[in-house]
Amino acid sequence: MPDRLHFRLKLKRGRLFTLDVEESLPLQGVTAITGPSGSGKTSLLRALAGLDLDVSGERRVSFCNADWDGPGGHLPAHERRIGFVFQDPNLFPHLSVAGNIGYGAKRRQVTSFDAIVDALDLGPLLDRGIEGLSGGEARRVGLARALASNPAVLFLDEPMTGLDSQRKSEFLPYIARAVSQARVPALYVSHASDEIVTLADRVLELGAGHITGWRTAPMRLNAHVVAETSPGVEVRLDGADADGPGASIPLALRALPGEAIGIGLPVESVHFSLHHPGAGSAIMVLPVTVTRPAGARGQAVIDVLGQSVTVPGVVRVPNATTLWMSILRVLPRPMAGDSRT
Amino acid sequence: MTVWPAIWLTLKLAFVTTAILLAVALPLAWWLTTTRSKVRPVVEAITTLPLVLPPTVLGFYLLILMSPTAPFGALWLSVTGDTLTFSFTGLVIASLVYSLPFAVQPLQTAFASVPRPTMDAARTLGATPRDAFLTIALPLARRGFLTAGVLTFAHTVGEFGVVLMVGGNIPGRTRVISIEIFTAVETLDYATAHLLSLGLLVFSFCVLMLVYVFNRRGGVRVA
Numbered sequence: 001m002p003d004r005l006h007f008r009l010k011l012k013r014g015r016l017f018t019l020d021v022e023e024s025l026p027l028q029g030v031t032a033i034t035g036p037s038g039s040g041k042t043s044l045l046r047a048l049a050g051l052d053l054d055v056s057g058e059r060r061v062s063f064c065n066a067d068w069d070g071p072g073g074h075l076p077a078h079e080r081r082i083g084f085v086f087q088d089p090n091l092f093p094h095l096s097v098a099g100n101i102g103y104g105a106k107r108r109q110v111t112s113f114d115a116i117v118d119a120l121d122l123g124p125l126l127d128r129g130i131e132g133l134s135g136g137e138a139r140r141v142g143l144a145r146a147l148a149s150n151p152a153v154l155f156l157d158e159p160m161t162g163l164d165s166q167r168k169s170e171f172l173p174y175i176a177r178a179v180s181q182a183r184v185p186a187l188y189v190s191h192a193s194d195e196i197v198t199l200a201d202r203v204l205e206l207g208a209g210h211i212t213g214w215r216t217a218p219m220r221l222n223a224h225v226v227a228e229t230s231p232g233v234e235v236r237l238d239g240a241d242a243d244g245p246g247a248s249i250p251l252a253l254r255a256l257p258g259e260a261i262g263i264g265l266p267v268e269s270v271h272f273s274l275h276h277p278g279a280g281s282a283i284m285v286l287p288v289t290v291t292r293p294a295g296a297r298g299q300a301v302i303d304v305l306g307q308s309v310t311v312p313g314v315v316r317v318p319n320a321t322t323l324w325m326s327i328l329r330v331l332p333r334p335m336a337g338d339s340r341t
Numbered sequence: 342m343t344v345w346p347a348i349w350l351t352l353k354l355a356f357v358t359t360a361i362l363l364a365v366a367l368p369l370a371w372w373l374t375t376t377r378s379k380v381r382p383v384v385e386a387i388t389t390l391p392l393v394l395p396p397t398v399l400g401f402y403l404l405i406l407m408s409p410t411a412p413f414g415a416l417w418l419s420v421t422g423d424t425l426t427f428s429f430t431g432l433v434i435a436s437l438v439y440s441l442p443f444a445v446q447p448l449q450t451a452f453a454s455v456p457r458p459t460m461d462a463a464r465t466l467g468a469t470p471r472d473a474f475l476t477i478a479l480p481l482a483r484r485g486f487l488t489a490g491v492l493t494f495a496h497t498v499g500e501f502g503v504v505l506m507v508g509g510n511i512p513g514r515t516r517v518i519s520i521e522i523f524t525a526v527e528t529l530d531y532a533t534a535h536l537l538s539l540g541l542l543v544f545s546f547c548v549l550m551l552v553y554v555f556n557r558r559g560g561v562r563v564a
Contacts (some may be wrong), residue, residue: 046461049465051461051464051465054377076459076464076469076470077464077465078464078465078466078468078469078470078473079466079467079474080465081466081467082465084461084462084465086458086461086462088458090456090458090459090461090462091462092459092462092463093481094480094481103463103466103468103476104465104466104467107466107467107468107472108467129371145462145466146465146466149466149467151466155465
Protein backbone atom coordinates (compact mmCIF):
# COMPACT_ATOMS: atom_id res chain seq x y z
CA MET A 1 0.00 0.00 0.00
CA PRO A 2 1.70 3.22 -1.09
CA ASP A 3 1.57 6.35 1.05
CA ARG A 4 -0.95 8.91 -0.01
CA LEU A 5 -1.26 12.62 -0.55
CA HIS A 6 -4.63 13.70 0.70
CA PHE A 7 -5.98 17.17 0.13
CA ARG A 8 -9.14 19.17 0.61
CA LEU A 9 -8.85 22.71 -0.64
CA LYS A 10 -11.34 25.49 -1.03
CA LEU A 11 -9.53 28.60 -2.14
CA LYS A 12 -11.08 31.69 -3.62
CA ARG A 13 -8.80 33.20 -6.20
CA GLY A 14 -10.22 36.38 -7.63
CA ARG A 15 -13.91 37.02 -7.96
CA LEU A 16 -14.67 34.37 -10.53
CA PHE A 17 -12.51 31.39 -9.72
CA THR A 18 -12.65 29.06 -6.75
CA LEU A 19 -10.51 25.99 -6.44
CA ASP A 20 -12.65 23.43 -4.64
CA VAL A 21 -11.08 19.99 -4.66
CA GLU A 22 -10.75 16.93 -2.50
CA GLU A 23 -8.82 13.81 -3.45
CA SER A 24 -6.39 11.25 -2.23
CA LEU A 25 -3.51 10.35 -4.53
CA PRO A 26 -1.28 7.31 -4.18
CA LEU A 27 2.33 8.43 -3.84
CA GLN A 28 3.67 6.07 -6.45
CA GLY A 29 4.75 6.63 -10.01
CA VAL A 30 3.49 9.57 -12.01
CA THR A 31 0.06 11.06 -11.46
CA ALA A 32 -0.91 13.30 -14.35
CA ILE A 33 -3.23 16.21 -13.64
CA THR A 34 -4.94 17.41 -16.76
CA GLY A 35 -7.70 19.74 -17.78
CA PRO A 36 -8.30 22.81 -19.93
CA SER A 37 -6.48 26.09 -19.35
CA GLY A 38 -7.80 27.89 -16.32
CA SER A 39 -9.15 24.73 -14.71
CA GLY A 40 -6.95 25.21 -11.66
CA LYS A 41 -4.11 22.78 -12.31
CA THR A 42 -1.36 25.24 -11.45
CA SER A 43 -3.35 26.64 -8.52
CA LEU A 44 -3.65 23.13 -7.15
CA LEU A 45 0.09 22.46 -7.33
CA ARG A 46 0.93 25.84 -5.80
CA ALA A 47 -1.54 25.33 -2.99
CA LEU A 48 -0.16 21.86 -2.25
CA ALA A 49 3.37 23.27 -2.24
CA GLY A 50 2.39 25.92 0.31
CA LEU A 51 3.28 28.75 -2.07
CA ASP A 52 -0.06 30.52 -1.79
CA LEU A 53 -0.56 30.52 1.94
CA ASP A 54 -1.65 34.16 1.73
CA VAL A 55 -4.69 33.20 -0.35
CA SER A 56 -7.56 32.93 2.08
CA GLY A 57 -9.61 29.77 2.20
CA GLU A 58 -9.85 26.32 3.62
CA ARG A 59 -6.97 23.91 3.27
CA ARG A 60 -6.22 20.46 4.55
CA VAL A 61 -3.25 18.64 3.13
CA SER A 62 -1.58 15.57 4.50
CA PHE A 63 1.44 13.86 3.00
CA CYS A 64 2.32 10.34 4.13
CA ASN A 65 0.05 10.87 7.15
CA ALA A 66 1.92 14.01 8.17
CA ASP A 67 -0.12 17.21 8.16
CA TRP A 68 1.11 19.88 5.78
CA ASP A 69 -1.95 22.02 6.28
CA GLY A 70 -4.21 21.18 9.15
CA PRO A 71 -5.74 22.42 12.35
CA GLY A 72 -2.23 22.56 13.82
CA GLY A 73 -1.14 25.16 11.25
CA HIS A 74 0.76 25.17 7.99
CA LEU A 75 4.12 23.69 7.19
CA PRO A 76 6.14 26.41 5.43
CA ALA A 77 6.97 25.79 1.77
CA HIS A 78 10.67 25.29 2.42
CA GLU A 79 10.01 22.36 4.73
CA ARG A 80 7.74 20.40 2.37
CA ARG A 81 10.56 18.84 0.33
CA ILE A 82 8.82 19.31 -3.00
CA GLY A 83 10.93 19.36 -6.12
CA PHE A 84 8.97 21.96 -8.07
CA VAL A 85 9.62 22.29 -11.80
CA PHE A 86 7.87 25.42 -13.00
CA GLN A 87 6.43 26.29 -16.42
CA ASP A 88 9.08 28.92 -16.78
CA PRO A 89 12.34 27.47 -15.44
CA ASN A 90 12.71 30.43 -13.03
CA LEU A 91 16.45 29.99 -12.78
CA PHE A 92 18.45 32.32 -10.57
CA PRO A 93 20.05 34.78 -13.02
CA HIS A 94 22.92 35.77 -10.71
CA LEU A 95 24.14 32.19 -10.24
CA SER A 96 25.96 29.82 -12.58
CA VAL A 97 24.40 26.57 -13.76
CA ALA A 98 26.21 24.76 -10.95
CA GLY A 99 25.08 27.40 -8.48
CA ASN A 100 21.49 26.92 -9.55
CA ILE A 101 21.62 23.14 -9.27
CA GLY A 102 23.48 23.38 -5.99
CA TYR A 103 21.06 25.87 -4.43
CA GLY A 104 18.68 23.23 -3.14
CA ALA A 105 21.36 20.61 -2.73
CA LYS A 106 23.24 22.86 -0.31
CA ARG A 107 20.16 23.36 1.83
CA ARG A 108 19.27 19.69 2.08
CA GLN A 109 21.65 16.80 2.45
CA VAL A 110 22.27 15.57 -1.06
CA THR A 111 24.84 13.17 -2.36
CA SER A 112 23.55 12.52 -5.88
CA PHE A 113 24.55 15.86 -7.42
CA ASP A 114 26.98 14.26 -9.92
CA ALA A 115 24.56 11.51 -10.91
CA ILE A 116 21.87 14.07 -11.66
CA VAL A 117 24.24 16.26 -13.65
CA ASP A 118 25.31 13.22 -15.68
CA ALA A 119 21.80 11.94 -16.27
CA LEU A 120 20.74 15.31 -17.64
CA ASP A 121 23.95 15.85 -19.67
CA LEU A 122 24.71 19.09 -17.85
CA GLY A 123 28.42 18.47 -17.17
CA PRO A 124 29.69 20.81 -19.92
CA LEU A 125 27.35 23.61 -18.83
CA LEU A 126 28.16 23.70 -15.11
CA ASP A 127 30.43 26.76 -15.13
CA ARG A 128 28.29 28.80 -17.46
CA GLY A 129 25.98 31.60 -16.50
CA ILE A 130 22.36 30.95 -17.22
CA GLU A 131 21.91 33.81 -19.66
CA GLY A 132 23.27 32.03 -22.70
CA LEU A 133 21.33 28.81 -22.17
CA SER A 134 18.91 27.62 -24.83
CA GLY A 135 15.31 26.95 -23.86
CA GLY A 136 15.88 23.21 -23.65
CA GLU A 137 19.07 23.61 -21.59
CA ALA A 138 17.37 25.95 -19.16
CA ARG A 139 14.58 23.37 -18.65
CA ARG A 140 17.15 20.69 -17.95
CA VAL A 141 18.85 22.91 -15.37
CA GLY A 142 15.47 23.59 -13.76
CA LEU A 143 14.75 19.88 -13.61
CA ALA A 144 18.21 19.10 -12.24
CA ARG A 145 17.83 21.82 -9.60
CA ALA A 146 14.56 20.31 -8.41
CA LEU A 147 15.96 16.78 -8.36
CA ALA A 148 19.12 17.84 -6.55
CA SER A 149 17.14 19.25 -3.64
CA ASN A 150 16.42 15.68 -2.54
CA PRO A 151 12.64 15.95 -2.91
CA ALA A 152 10.12 13.60 -1.36
CA VAL A 153 7.79 14.31 -4.26
CA LEU A 154 8.19 16.00 -7.64
CA PHE A 155 5.73 18.61 -8.88
CA LEU A 156 6.06 19.28 -12.59
CA ASP A 157 3.89 22.13 -13.81
CA GLU A 158 3.74 21.88 -17.61
CA PRO A 159 7.53 21.74 -17.76
CA MET A 160 7.57 21.76 -21.56
CA THR A 161 5.44 24.86 -22.13
CA GLY A 162 7.01 27.15 -24.67
CA LEU A 163 9.37 24.61 -26.22
CA ASP A 164 8.99 23.83 -29.91
CA SER A 165 8.11 20.26 -30.84
CA GLN A 166 11.71 19.37 -31.66
CA ARG A 167 12.88 20.55 -28.20
CA LYS A 168 9.94 18.83 -26.58
CA SER A 169 10.84 15.48 -28.03
CA GLU A 170 14.42 16.01 -26.83
CA PHE A 171 13.39 17.03 -23.34
CA LEU A 172 10.68 14.41 -22.72
CA PRO A 173 13.14 11.49 -22.39
CA TYR A 174 15.06 13.47 -19.76
CA ILE A 175 11.90 13.90 -17.72
CA ALA A 176 11.05 10.23 -18.18
CA ARG A 177 14.51 9.19 -17.09
CA ALA A 178 14.44 11.61 -14.16
CA VAL A 179 11.13 10.45 -12.73
CA SER A 180 12.16 6.82 -13.04
CA GLN A 181 15.64 7.31 -11.58
CA ALA A 182 14.74 9.68 -8.80
CA ARG A 183 12.33 7.05 -7.47
CA VAL A 184 10.10 9.68 -6.01
CA PRO A 185 6.42 10.03 -6.87
CA ALA A 186 5.55 12.83 -9.24
CA LEU A 187 2.56 15.03 -9.96
CA TYR A 188 2.67 16.05 -13.58
CA VAL A 189 0.45 18.86 -14.82
CA SER A 190 -0.08 18.81 -18.57
CA HIS A 191 -2.71 18.80 -21.22
CA ALA A 192 -0.49 17.28 -23.89
CA SER A 193 -1.64 13.73 -24.49
CA ASP A 194 1.77 12.46 -25.67
CA GLU A 195 3.40 13.54 -22.45
CA ILE A 196 0.66 11.89 -20.45
CA VAL A 197 0.79 8.62 -22.41
CA THR A 198 4.57 8.54 -22.03
CA LEU A 199 4.74 9.33 -18.34
CA ALA A 200 1.49 8.92 -16.47
CA ASP A 201 0.46 5.93 -14.41
CA ARG A 202 -2.90 7.52 -13.67
CA VAL A 203 -4.70 10.63 -14.84
CA LEU A 204 -6.75 13.02 -12.73
CA GLU A 205 -8.90 15.50 -14.56
CA LEU A 206 -9.80 19.03 -13.44
CA GLY A 207 -12.40 21.38 -14.85
CA ALA A 208 -13.32 24.88 -13.66
CA GLY A 209 -11.72 24.44 -10.26
CA HIS A 210 -13.25 21.04 -9.55
CA ILE A 211 -12.07 17.49 -9.95
CA THR A 212 -14.09 15.93 -12.73
CA GLY A 213 -12.75 12.42 -12.15
CA TRP A 214 -10.08 9.87 -12.93
CA ARG A 215 -9.48 9.15 -16.59
CA THR A 216 -8.53 5.72 -17.84
CA ALA A 217 -4.81 5.30 -17.28
CA PRO A 218 -2.78 5.29 -20.50
CA MET A 219 -2.27 1.86 -22.06
CA ARG A 220 1.23 0.62 -21.43
CA LEU A 221 3.08 -2.60 -22.18
CA ASN A 222 6.10 -3.73 -20.22
CA ALA A 223 9.25 -4.64 -22.06
CA HIS A 224 12.97 -5.07 -21.48
CA VAL A 225 15.96 -3.96 -23.53
CA VAL A 226 17.49 -6.91 -25.36
CA ALA A 227 20.06 -5.16 -27.54
CA GLU A 228 21.65 -1.77 -28.11
CA THR A 229 21.58 -0.54 -31.69
CA SER A 230 23.51 2.47 -32.90
CA PRO A 231 20.83 5.17 -32.51
CA GLY A 232 18.71 3.41 -29.90
CA VAL A 233 17.75 0.06 -28.47
CA GLU A 234 15.74 -3.02 -29.27
CA VAL A 235 13.27 -4.15 -26.67
CA ARG A 236 11.26 -7.32 -26.20
CA LEU A 237 7.77 -7.27 -24.75
CA ASP A 238 7.58 -9.20 -21.51
CA GLY A 239 5.97 -12.56 -22.33
CA ALA A 240 6.93 -12.49 -26.02
CA ASP A 241 8.60 -15.52 -27.59
CA ALA A 242 12.10 -14.96 -28.92
CA ASP A 243 10.87 -15.30 -32.48
CA GLY A 244 7.21 -14.30 -32.02
CA PRO A 245 5.50 -10.91 -32.37
CA GLY A 246 6.87 -8.23 -30.08
CA ALA A 247 10.24 -9.99 -29.82
CA SER A 248 12.33 -7.11 -31.12
CA ILE A 249 10.95 -3.61 -31.32
CA PRO A 250 13.36 -0.85 -32.31
CA LEU A 251 13.08 2.29 -30.21
CA ALA A 252 14.90 5.61 -30.46
CA LEU A 253 15.70 5.69 -26.78
CA ARG A 254 18.80 5.72 -24.64
CA ALA A 255 18.72 2.72 -22.33
CA LEU A 256 20.91 -0.05 -21.00
CA PRO A 257 20.62 -3.75 -21.83
CA GLY A 258 18.21 -5.44 -19.45
CA GLU A 259 16.56 -2.17 -18.47
CA ALA A 260 12.79 -2.16 -17.97
CA ILE A 261 10.94 -0.05 -20.53
CA GLY A 262 7.30 0.96 -20.43
CA ILE A 263 5.78 1.31 -23.87
CA GLY A 264 2.93 3.79 -23.82
CA LEU A 265 0.28 3.29 -26.47
CA PRO A 266 -1.61 6.39 -27.66
CA VAL A 267 -5.28 5.47 -28.00
CA GLU A 268 -5.57 6.66 -31.58
CA SER A 269 -2.66 4.57 -32.75
CA VAL A 270 -4.03 1.23 -31.58
CA HIS A 271 -6.39 -0.65 -33.91
CA PHE A 272 -8.21 -3.93 -33.27
CA SER A 273 -9.37 -6.39 -35.91
CA LEU A 274 -10.93 -9.85 -35.89
CA HIS A 275 -8.50 -11.10 -38.52
CA HIS A 276 -4.77 -10.51 -38.89
CA PRO A 277 -4.49 -7.31 -40.92
CA GLY A 278 -1.51 -8.63 -42.85
CA ALA A 279 1.65 -6.76 -43.66
CA GLY A 280 1.26 -3.00 -43.23
CA SER A 281 2.64 0.09 -41.58
CA ALA A 282 2.06 -1.08 -38.02
CA ILE A 283 5.10 -1.30 -35.77
CA MET A 284 3.74 -4.59 -34.48
CA VAL A 285 0.63 -6.73 -34.65
CA LEU A 286 -0.07 -8.74 -31.51
CA PRO A 287 -2.67 -11.40 -30.72
CA VAL A 288 -4.77 -10.39 -27.72
CA THR A 289 -7.59 -11.97 -25.74
CA VAL A 290 -10.50 -10.05 -24.27
CA THR A 291 -10.65 -11.02 -20.61
CA ARG A 292 -13.34 -8.52 -19.61
CA PRO A 293 -15.59 -7.02 -22.25
CA ALA A 294 -16.40 -3.35 -22.32
CA GLY A 295 -18.84 -2.53 -19.53
CA ALA A 296 -20.96 0.47 -18.73
CA ARG A 297 -17.91 2.70 -18.37
CA GLY A 298 -16.72 1.58 -21.77
CA GLN A 299 -13.53 -0.08 -20.58
CA ALA A 300 -12.42 -3.52 -21.58
CA VAL A 301 -9.53 -5.54 -20.21
CA ILE A 302 -7.41 -7.47 -22.66
CA ASP A 303 -4.57 -9.91 -22.26
CA VAL A 304 -1.48 -9.14 -24.33
CA LEU A 305 1.18 -11.85 -24.10
CA GLY A 306 0.19 -12.41 -20.48
CA GLN A 307 0.06 -8.69 -19.67
CA SER A 308 -3.27 -7.28 -18.60
CA VAL A 309 -4.15 -3.94 -20.23
CA THR A 310 -7.22 -1.76 -19.72
CA VAL A 311 -8.51 -0.40 -23.01
CA PRO A 312 -10.91 2.53 -23.25
CA GLY A 313 -14.26 1.59 -24.79
CA VAL A 314 -13.38 0.37 -28.23
CA VAL A 315 -13.72 -3.35 -27.84
CA ARG A 316 -17.34 -4.50 -27.70
CA VAL A 317 -16.93 -8.19 -28.27
CA PRO A 318 -17.74 -11.21 -26.10
CA ASN A 319 -15.41 -12.52 -23.48
CA ALA A 320 -12.41 -14.62 -24.54
CA THR A 321 -12.56 -13.36 -28.13
CA THR A 322 -9.19 -13.37 -29.77
CA LEU A 323 -8.35 -10.17 -31.63
CA TRP A 324 -5.38 -8.70 -33.43
CA MET A 325 -4.02 -5.44 -32.07
CA SER A 326 -2.09 -3.26 -34.54
CA ILE A 327 0.15 -0.66 -32.94
CA LEU A 328 1.10 2.25 -35.17
CA ARG A 329 3.02 4.46 -32.76
CA VAL A 330 4.58 3.97 -29.36
CA LEU A 331 5.77 6.34 -26.61
CA PRO A 332 8.39 4.51 -24.57
CA ARG A 333 10.02 5.48 -21.32
CA PRO A 334 12.43 3.89 -18.89
CA MET A 335 10.64 2.50 -15.85
CA ALA A 336 11.93 2.67 -12.29
CA GLY A 337 14.28 -0.22 -11.68
CA ASP A 338 12.22 -1.45 -8.76
CA SER A 339 8.86 -1.38 -10.50
CA ARG A 340 9.26 -4.97 -11.69
CA THR A 341 11.04 -8.00 -10.42
CA MET B 342 37.04 82.66 4.13
CA THR B 343 37.70 78.96 4.03
CA VAL B 344 35.13 76.65 2.57
CA TRP B 345 36.56 73.45 3.96
CA PRO B 346 34.53 73.22 7.20
CA ALA B 347 31.33 73.44 5.15
CA ILE B 348 32.49 70.78 2.70
CA TRP B 349 33.65 68.49 5.46
CA LEU B 350 30.40 68.94 7.38
CA THR B 351 28.33 68.28 4.27
CA LEU B 352 30.19 65.08 3.43
CA LYS B 353 29.95 63.85 7.01
CA LEU B 354 26.23 64.55 7.08
CA ALA B 355 25.71 62.80 3.74
CA PHE B 356 27.70 59.73 4.73
CA VAL B 357 26.00 59.29 8.09
CA THR B 358 22.58 59.87 6.59
CA THR B 359 23.17 57.44 3.71
CA ALA B 360 24.47 54.69 5.97
CA ILE B 361 21.55 54.93 8.40
CA LEU B 362 18.95 55.37 5.69
CA LEU B 363 20.02 52.32 3.70
CA ALA B 364 19.75 50.19 6.82
CA VAL B 365 16.28 51.59 7.55
CA ALA B 366 15.05 51.62 3.95
CA LEU B 367 16.05 48.04 3.16
CA PRO B 368 13.51 46.30 5.41
CA LEU B 369 10.96 49.05 4.79
CA ALA B 370 11.22 48.70 0.99
CA TRP B 371 11.01 44.91 1.19
CA TRP B 372 7.96 45.14 3.40
CA LEU B 373 6.30 47.61 1.03
CA THR B 374 7.02 45.32 -1.91
CA THR B 375 5.72 42.11 -0.40
CA THR B 376 3.03 43.03 2.08
CA ARG B 377 -0.67 42.65 1.43
CA SER B 378 -1.45 44.74 4.50
CA LYS B 379 -4.18 47.34 4.25
CA VAL B 380 -1.97 50.01 5.83
CA ARG B 381 0.52 49.79 2.99
CA PRO B 382 -0.82 52.83 1.05
CA VAL B 383 -0.66 54.87 4.24
CA VAL B 384 2.95 53.91 4.88
CA GLU B 385 3.79 54.49 1.23
CA ALA B 386 2.26 57.96 1.30
CA ILE B 387 4.13 58.89 4.46
CA THR B 388 7.37 57.62 2.97
CA THR B 389 6.88 59.73 -0.16
CA LEU B 390 5.69 62.87 1.63
CA PRO B 391 9.17 64.48 1.91
CA LEU B 392 9.31 64.38 -1.87
CA VAL B 393 6.42 66.78 -2.33
CA LEU B 394 6.41 68.88 0.84
CA PRO B 395 8.28 72.19 0.75
CA PRO B 396 11.44 71.76 2.83
CA THR B 397 10.29 74.67 4.95
CA VAL B 398 7.15 72.81 5.99
CA LEU B 399 9.15 69.72 6.81
CA GLY B 400 11.78 71.81 8.61
CA PHE B 401 9.14 73.72 10.55
CA TYR B 402 7.54 70.58 11.94
CA LEU B 403 10.90 69.01 12.68
CA LEU B 404 11.94 72.16 14.49
CA ILE B 405 8.79 72.02 16.60
CA LEU B 406 9.33 68.31 17.25
CA MET B 407 12.96 68.78 18.28
CA SER B 408 12.46 71.84 20.41
CA PRO B 409 13.36 71.22 24.06
CA THR B 410 9.79 72.05 25.03
CA ALA B 411 8.33 69.27 22.84
CA PRO B 412 8.17 65.72 24.27
CA PHE B 413 10.68 64.29 21.77
CA GLY B 414 13.14 67.14 22.13
CA ALA B 415 12.79 67.11 25.92
CA LEU B 416 13.37 63.39 26.07
CA TRP B 417 16.49 63.77 23.93
CA LEU B 418 17.73 66.58 26.14
CA SER B 419 17.24 64.55 29.32
CA VAL B 420 18.94 61.47 27.86
CA THR B 421 21.89 63.10 26.09
CA GLY B 422 22.16 66.47 27.84
CA ASP B 423 22.16 68.21 24.50
CA THR B 424 19.48 69.89 22.41
CA LEU B 425 18.62 68.58 18.96
CA THR B 426 17.97 71.90 17.35
CA PHE B 427 20.96 73.65 15.85
CA SER B 428 23.15 70.56 16.33
CA PHE B 429 24.70 68.02 13.98
CA THR B 430 22.50 65.23 15.39
CA GLY B 431 19.46 67.33 14.64
CA LEU B 432 20.67 67.76 11.07
CA VAL B 433 21.10 64.00 10.71
CA ILE B 434 17.55 63.33 11.94
CA ALA B 435 16.19 65.98 9.61
CA SER B 436 18.15 64.58 6.66
CA LEU B 437 16.91 61.06 7.40
CA VAL B 438 13.34 62.24 7.03
CA TYR B 439 14.10 64.51 4.09
CA SER B 440 15.98 61.88 2.04
CA LEU B 441 13.86 58.85 3.00
CA PRO B 442 12.01 58.59 -0.34
CA PHE B 443 15.29 58.66 -2.23
CA ALA B 444 16.43 55.56 -0.39
CA VAL B 445 13.13 53.68 -0.31
CA GLN B 446 11.89 54.18 -3.85
CA PRO B 447 14.86 52.79 -5.83
CA LEU B 448 14.96 49.80 -3.49
CA GLN B 449 11.24 49.26 -3.79
CA THR B 450 11.45 49.39 -7.57
CA ALA B 451 14.35 46.94 -7.55
CA PHE B 452 12.59 44.52 -5.20
CA ALA B 453 9.42 44.71 -7.26
CA SER B 454 11.37 43.57 -10.30
CA VAL B 455 12.53 40.39 -8.53
CA PRO B 456 10.09 37.86 -9.99
CA ARG B 457 7.81 36.26 -7.46
CA PRO B 458 8.22 32.82 -9.11
CA THR B 459 11.99 33.07 -8.66
CA MET B 460 11.44 33.58 -4.95
CA ASP B 461 8.95 30.68 -4.97
CA ALA B 462 11.57 28.47 -6.58
CA ALA B 463 14.00 29.31 -3.79
CA ARG B 464 11.37 28.45 -1.19
CA THR B 465 10.67 25.03 -2.72
CA LEU B 466 14.43 24.39 -2.75
CA GLY B 467 14.55 24.64 1.02
CA ALA B 468 15.26 28.33 1.57
CA THR B 469 13.56 30.05 4.50
CA PRO B 470 12.00 33.45 3.65
CA ARG B 471 15.01 35.18 5.21
CA ASP B 472 17.45 32.94 3.35
CA ALA B 473 15.63 33.57 0.04
CA PHE B 474 15.70 37.31 0.71
CA LEU B 475 19.43 37.33 1.38
CA THR B 476 20.51 34.96 -1.39
CA ILE B 477 18.02 35.81 -4.16
CA ALA B 478 16.18 39.11 -3.68
CA LEU B 479 19.14 41.11 -2.38
CA PRO B 480 21.65 40.09 -5.08
CA LEU B 481 19.04 40.63 -7.80
CA ALA B 482 18.22 44.07 -6.37
CA ARG B 483 21.84 45.15 -5.95
CA ARG B 484 21.54 47.83 -8.60
CA GLY B 485 18.65 49.38 -6.74
CA PHE B 486 20.83 49.38 -3.65
CA LEU B 487 23.52 51.32 -5.48
CA THR B 488 21.01 53.78 -6.94
CA ALA B 489 19.44 54.30 -3.53
CA GLY B 490 22.80 54.95 -1.92
CA VAL B 491 23.99 57.38 -4.55
CA LEU B 492 20.74 59.31 -4.77
CA THR B 493 20.42 59.57 -1.00
CA PHE B 494 23.96 60.84 -0.72
CA ALA B 495 23.56 63.38 -3.51
CA HIS B 496 20.21 64.57 -2.26
CA THR B 497 21.54 65.06 1.25
CA VAL B 498 24.51 67.00 -0.08
CA GLY B 499 22.14 69.37 -1.84
CA GLU B 500 19.64 69.98 0.94
CA PHE B 501 19.06 73.56 2.03
CA GLY B 502 15.68 74.50 3.41
CA VAL B 503 15.36 71.82 6.03
CA VAL B 504 18.89 72.44 7.28
CA LEU B 505 18.28 76.15 7.54
CA MET B 506 15.07 75.60 9.50
CA VAL B 507 16.43 72.97 11.87
CA GLY B 508 20.13 73.75 12.06
CA GLY B 509 20.38 77.41 11.34
CA ASN B 510 23.64 78.77 10.08
CA ILE B 511 26.37 77.98 12.60
CA PRO B 512 29.82 77.76 10.99
CA GLY B 513 31.42 74.34 11.48
CA ARG B 514 28.32 72.92 13.16
CA THR B 515 25.38 73.34 10.84
CA ARG B 516 26.63 75.45 7.97
CA VAL B 517 26.63 73.00 5.05
CA ILE B 518 27.71 73.84 1.50
CA SER B 519 24.32 75.05 0.28
CA ILE B 520 24.03 77.42 3.24
CA GLU B 521 27.60 78.54 2.78
CA ILE B 522 26.67 79.51 -0.77
CA PHE B 523 23.62 81.39 0.51
CA THR B 524 25.77 83.23 3.05
CA ALA B 525 28.41 84.00 0.46
CA VAL B 526 25.86 85.54 -1.88
CA GLU B 527 24.32 87.54 0.97
CA THR B 528 27.74 89.00 1.77
CA LEU B 529 28.51 89.57 -1.94
CA ASP B 530 31.40 87.04 -1.82
CA TYR B 531 30.68 85.83 -5.35
CA ALA B 532 34.02 84.05 -5.75
CA THR B 533 33.16 81.59 -2.96
CA ALA B 534 29.61 81.25 -4.23
CA HIS B 535 30.91 80.42 -7.71
CA LEU B 536 33.40 77.90 -6.44
CA LEU B 537 30.96 75.98 -4.30
CA SER B 538 28.09 76.18 -6.79
CA LEU B 539 30.21 74.88 -9.61
CA GLY B 540 31.51 72.13 -7.34
CA LEU B 541 27.98 71.02 -6.47
CA LEU B 542 26.88 71.20 -10.07
CA VAL B 543 29.74 69.02 -11.30
CA PHE B 544 29.31 66.64 -8.39
CA SER B 545 25.56 66.22 -9.01
CA PHE B 546 26.05 65.71 -12.71
CA CYS B 547 28.72 63.06 -12.17
CA VAL B 548 26.60 61.22 -9.62
CA LEU B 549 23.58 61.08 -11.89
CA MET B 550 25.66 59.97 -14.83
CA LEU B 551 27.19 57.24 -12.69
CA VAL B 552 23.73 55.96 -11.80
CA TYR B 553 22.57 55.93 -15.41
CA VAL B 554 25.74 54.30 -16.69
CA PHE B 555 25.46 51.57 -14.09
CA ASN B 556 21.82 50.92 -14.76
CA ARG B 557 22.42 50.84 -18.49
CA ARG B 558 25.36 48.51 -18.28
CA GLY B 559 23.32 45.93 -16.38
CA GLY B 560 20.80 46.13 -19.13
CA VAL B 561 17.28 44.89 -18.94
CA ARG B 562 17.36 41.20 -18.22
CA VAL B 563 15.33 39.17 -20.59
CA ALA B 564 13.68 36.28 -18.81
